[in-house]
Amino acid sequence: NFSFEDILGVSGGGGGRRGGMGNYMVRPQSGVASVNAIGVNYSDTWGKRNQVTFQGSYFFNNTNTENRSTVEKWYEAPMIPDTLSTNGYSDTKGYNHRFNARLEWKISENQNLMIRPRFSYQSNDPWSETLGWQYGESGYSRTDNFSDALRHGYNVGTSAVYRTKLGKDGRTITLDGSFSYSDNTNNSNSWSNVKPISDVRPGAGDDPLAWDPADYTDLRYLRSEAPSSSYSLRGSFTYTEPVAKYAQVSLQYRISYNSQERDKRSFVTDDDTFTGGVLNPLLSNSYESGYLTQSVGPGFRFSKERNTFIANVYYQRSALDGQIVRDDAEKIKHAYNNVTYFMMGQLNINRENSLRLFVSSYTDSPSITDLQSLYDVSDAQNISHGNPNLKPTYSHRVNFHYTNSNVEKGRTFMWMFSMNTTLDYTAQHLVQRPGDITIDGQAYSPNFYSTTENLDGYWQLRTHLSYGLPIGFLKSNFNVMAGVIYTKTPSMLGGTVDAATGMISGGERNDTKNMGYDFRAVLGSNISENVDFTLSWNGTYNEATNSLNADKSKNRYFNHTAQGNLKVVFPLGFTFTASAAYSQYIGFTNDYSEDYLLCNVWLGKKVFRNKRGEVMVGVNDLFNQNRAFSRSTGSGYTQNSTNSVIGRYYMVQFNYNLRRFGKKGSRNIKDYDGVESSSGSRRMGPGGPGGPPPGMFHGPR
Template sequence: MEIYAQSGSVAATVIDASTREGVPGAVVEFAPADPAAQKRYFTTGYKGRVEATVPYGTYKVSVSFLGYETLEKELKLSVAKKSLGTLELAPSSTEIEAVVKEVKSMRTSQKGDTVSYNAGAFKVTADADVEGLLKKMPGITITDGEVEAQGETVKKVFVDGKEFFGEDVTSAIKSLPAQAVDKVEVYDKLSDAAEFSGMDDGEGYKAINIVTKPNMRQGQFGKLYAGYGYQPETEGTTSNHKYNVGGNVNLFHGSSRVSVIGLFNNVNQQNFSFEDILGVSGGSGGRGGVGALMVRPQSGVASVNSFGVNYSDSWGKTGRQDKVTLQASYFFNRTTTKNYSTIDKWYETPSPIDTLHTDGYSNNTNGNHRLNARLEWRISENQSLMSRTGLSFQSYDPYSTTYGHQWGESGLRVVDNFSDGDRTGVNLNQYLSYRTKLGKDGRTLTLDGSVRYRNNRGDTDSYSNQARGIDPDLIVVPTDTLLLRYQRAHSPSFSYNLRGDVTYTEPVSQYAQLSLQYRVAYNYQESDKKVYVTPDDRFETAGVEPDPSLSQSSNTGYLTHRIGPGFRIVKGKNRFVANVSYQRAQLTGEVLSATKVMGAGDDAKTSHGFNNLTYFLMGQLNINKENSIRLFINSSTDNPGIGELQNVYDISNAQSISKGNPHLRPSYSNNVRFHYVNSNVEKGRTFMWMFSMQNTSNYITSSMAYDVEVEVPTGEVDGGGDPVTETYNPHTYSTYTNMDGYWNLRTHLSYGLPVSFLKSNLNVMAGVNYTLTPTLVARKATDGSVYLNNGEIVGGERNDASRLSYDFRAVLGSNISENVDFTLSWHGAYNIAKNSLVVNDSDNKNRYFNHVATAAMKFVFLKSFTFTGNVSYQQNIGFTNDYDNSYVLCNVYLGKKVFRNRRGEVMFGVNDLFDQNTAFSRTTGSGYTQNSINSVIGRYYTVQFVYNLRNFGKRGSKDIKDYDGMGALGGNRRGVGRPPMGPPPGGRGPMF
């Protein structure tokens, strides 16, 4: 039985009558002959296609779109399927302003899992980019360049269905002007293989598709800017002289599109994403294998030089589809970040009750070349070949010094650390997919193969104080409290991953399909770490052998086989997918030691096998045109990385020693995600609810001991043949272990509606996030019940560190006119952190609250004068550790539109008017709370010039007027409602 009883499907394609191009984003209204019956609305998709399901009956069909005459047709529907063919929209012969008023209530629409936002319903000023537009849309938030939609991180941005700047979401949303956007679509993107086979494999992600206006797909447009500023007083992390030069240019010519972006500044503005590409950050690596280089902008003040280009085109036709399509992007950035930091850290039960205060300085330089390309060749109607390539080269040169004291139950310690590194890495990803249809609809064969290769090199010079703690009651600190240990580390590593998939699908009924998939994968990691203990800070290694207790060559390999069936049923617009697989993973590893260490002189080999059942369930229910539900339930495994498996000590910081664990097992996670979306088209209201849950067994976590003696073998033996060890007394010693009981639960609500009497849009978002992370914690015991056995902690207790966070956000965005743009927002979060080993409930809760209120505005008055302002108040309150940190950041600019068409603007202003900017952050963990303050840019004065490039071809310019103070497209003008130069609250991130 069909979900919609006595309903039929109506299909049509809406095109421009003059250009013959499809018109996506047009509003199609079905008005029943019965005036009491409810009207139904739909929007056209890619290339102007639309498919609507409506009850049998007689309708008046109206098709409207900005800049076109409304098209009306009569329809009598009495069959299951009916085609209206091609519907031609003629350019409007009336004032476009009237059309704008006619469709402005259409804020959102919904089709399946796709929520579509009508860009014309969210007004911004003339020179805004897509980021400024997204911030006003319900369910979308942007923080430090990371875009989140419906409670999930957006992984990719598409423009008219084509990838835009690969996985660099931040560059993508800053590279297009809001004026060119017709519609923004938020949806769950399937993997390439799943899109072809129709069998969701659980490897999809949240994506945004930006649909451009048809009359702006032929020409050149963008924004160029240059600014100079002067800061009278600086703290040494930046120059008194400020500069900011950059912009973006888009060259669109039909299917051929080139976008170029550039940015050069020393005001902490960053318009790109740091990707987790290499693993050259040093240390023992992080979760996921070889660590992460820089996945987010660092604390401090950055000087940035970046350049990027994106290209897409298509050639030929195979049936109704492009024969060959290409999307490629290249990006380069070089960032130097300087930072003076102050850290106050309180160690709490279950750790010794200590206080740590340090002052530090860092100067880190990061360089990155990144190339992404996607090439698809549609060989025939039934065959296609797709290639995806990613290549990157990255260099990272970190320099840091830290000095301070720690005092309390563990005594008095002097912290004196230094590190200077030089790291490089190459990363190559290649994916190929061959897909073919085998005659019968639904019968397909997909062959996928991928290769991932990483090659990293790291050299680090460092020293740290290894002296024991002293009596904190001493009035004078002894002069011998420093015992510096100097090290030079050389740690090359490489890894590769080979994977092959075969997927076959077979239809079993009109609505159902079966599949069978087999996957084989091999993941190999190799590391050759050599650490030299040198006599002084010259770090000379001539005649010095690697310290065998700190050095190790090792390799690991995971061979995984996975096979299992799948089932898919699609009826109407509802679907259900289920996959289950048996997985066999075989771990092989080898540790190579040149010298006997702790009695293990031979090559140590290991081999373990792991058996798992993995599953994936997905259900989508479209209740009606306004309500939809999506549910995901799946499991996954995660292998430990080479850094976590290496059985060597890391004493680069002698007060915090760590070591890997070669006995780690893969973790196993169960995941649930639920989405409910309601879009009330007539009233312009949108409601979204998201819930997610993750539970992990064999979770790879920290095992930590406080104030225990660490016996590190030197690699030498005494006269009796026993290994000689050196004793350390660090504040913390940590390794890795597997523990059950990791939980992460999150729920997120979003509600958006127009506020008519204010001519604005109000978006309200609220959420609750709960994380429970198990750790093993041990403190030195006088009875000897806590000790180390060959690096493993014996006698520790389980501590569940939990964090509960309640957050609320409200955003009021103006929709008054193109000359009045403002956004008012408030975001607050109340946090509670607990440790299960703390028995006293009053001491167990660490409660703190932070909130920020922001007002961003841009006004155009007297036709050509502008006022741009951004003011924010941020407050951080600690209830358990009593503190109150707050500041006001205010940026103001006065400007004048210049040139006959007013595409240029000259602005004068001041950044951080009250000179109160600070960068405060609070973090909590198992047994500690930390407050940190980092460098920011303070008050400076600036002058800036901005030019908006608008040059459209014959097809693209017929409905576009020059800028005359009323904006383009009959007043649908968009621009930036925030200061054009300078950092936002916290001193980081872009302001353009």
């Protein structure tokens, strides 16, 4: 539960591009979080023949997350050599209520209806401040940003699926529909530095975080109000008809409509009391939009024994009808036509060998905020502008999976391959030090100016091999895994800003290529239920290049982790649990080294006659060395960043394994193992609280 449900878009991506609707993603947050959470699940069957099945859950949590962060970002060829060095602090309080239910009614032998209502409410109170400098050949500028916001909103919706068989096996009709509505409020007070870049170096030595910021700071204070609402309607009709003993054809029609309204008003105030103020149209943005998407197409399905082949093709038309609400009321209308496809094949060659293949395409249309011809000067040092000429992205995806499993010998081999390429990729066009820019009568001199444009040539290729076998004399299993991932991301650098249109002319294309190699080896015990150990090592080597870099040099770095876990159950029910992990990050091009050792030790005692309970006392991060360090690369930059971690702490915990639920409950604990949610977290039912407590299976996690 150290995460939140982002129905407000507070993490920068909530809601989705087309309608701003909550997409029920659960996102992790950096920093140290204090959490209170409670949840309840209920399930039952009703009716004389148990033809109605109900599952429902209510979940609540509140989080308080504090984070101290650092960023060291080096701009390098083909960019102007510069360094960005910042320190940040944030404190975010959040409250989440979530209700989900599923009602399935087997109306008759040939008819079935499933309804899924949902409701969520979120309140979010983030406070943050970032201070630092950007300096180098481009000059010197001060980073001074502050924000204190209060956001709250709700999302309510339902979906329903009705299926009926029409007498003949394989002849069916499916009706699928959903409705969702959200209403959000977003109020904030903030300030940022609007002082132009200076060519004069600050004093006080070489440490940029110690330079005197007084002569490099001119703060602009803002009070903003941004209520928004949106709704979505979706429906589909599918008809299937058998054409042979093992084959079906189908016809599907889908339609969806997403509507959104937003009215952001920003007032420039005199000081940090954030009272009164004058409305600033450049920092305000009110719009309304509607996206209508329709698709229709045939499908084919063949299924015999355990072999399946499915193919669908769709003609898709998307139409955006929007309006920027301001003095000149800019209209935005676009229509897009595409053909998309989906194919899936599963071939079981024999008992030991199987193949799975997925091939598909999909589109992502630009939103009204992407298309509006407005400046964004909310960060005066990083100004951006929309692009009314953006086109939808069109992506092709391939996933291949081969498995060889020898049950008698306990050996397993797997090969995975995936490919993703995008036409008209939405790429950034970035100009460093564009010079003085006059916007609505006010002069700006930003570090960076950017727009977006469509570029072909985005690629991501990944392949992965895995092999596992038992080691008899150790009574253990050994697994080795190796993989390669290649990513090519296009962008544009340089050019001239057109003061009349806000667009960038000229510039050169830069392809950032990243090649990563990873390897992992794991030795896991299978000795007895009283001895459990795991030894593992994994490492990743990365190389990044920029096509505009004249010397074609590579940015190379490596990180690896060696880890061991042990749990022993002694006579009389005493237990010992320990783990140790050594992690190291090494930079070859930019020389750096970061490493730490994380150790956890626990002592416990099994209790009760059936040994289902366990009391444990322990310490996490025994040597208080934990770190949250990461390195990333992009178009003309390399970045190191750190975030807060909890460090050493002590804990007493009690676990009890329940093995029977209700009159019809199973006595087998495996029936109640946590299931994977769509976000990857473990849950004990639909939308319910977190999975088994630490130590329930293999000690604390």
